[in-house]
Amino acid sequence: GESVGLHLPTLSVQEGDNSIINCAYSNSASDYFIWYKQESGKGPQFIIDIRSNMDKRQGQRVTVLLNKTVKHLSLQIAATQPGDSAVYFCAEKGTSYDKVIFGPGTSLSVIP
């Protein structure tokens, strides 16, 4: 069946360092991947997305890398700030279905 999972459930980084959050997926039919950020007590918020015809996409301080060979994607946050502390979810979707499937999430803690 479909599954999207993360290698590390928690991650602590020093303020100013770069953060890398990893995600594995198992459905080869997935062709669209999204990263969401969920702050405490709030709903998830869209961060960045990437389609399967790309292997890298950059946003403001964030970069998503996609490796289709090993079914892996990562979210890189540059110069991590205290406001980046949150749970980060990867999600996947395929062209043949309308459902967006979420992984279990990684909790990022930024140490001042």
Next chain:
Amino acid sequence: NAGVTQTPKFRILKIGQSMTLQCTQDMNHNYMYWYRQDPGMGLKLIYYSVGAGITDKGEVPNGYNVSRSTTEDFPLRLELAAPSQTSVYFCASSLSGTGREKLFFGSGTQLSVL
């Protein structure tokens, strides 16, 4: 622009009680979703709708029902509450076509069944 609004924010139910979680969006989105999030876990899709009058099951639909009589509203119904339904429930919406994968979430309803 309010976005996606969920009510109530918190609710405690007794086993066997029923309730409806309300969700409304003012972005004219065709797609709407209900997810549940258990502590320390990811989001599981309960039901979704691609437009008024159309609903479909997600990953964990048992024990829930939905309806979509208007574009704006997508209520989630629990008929016989069970402790296993203790969770945080999120409603989300998105555009149809290209961009439908970018979900806009409400702030959630925390439900406890005791």
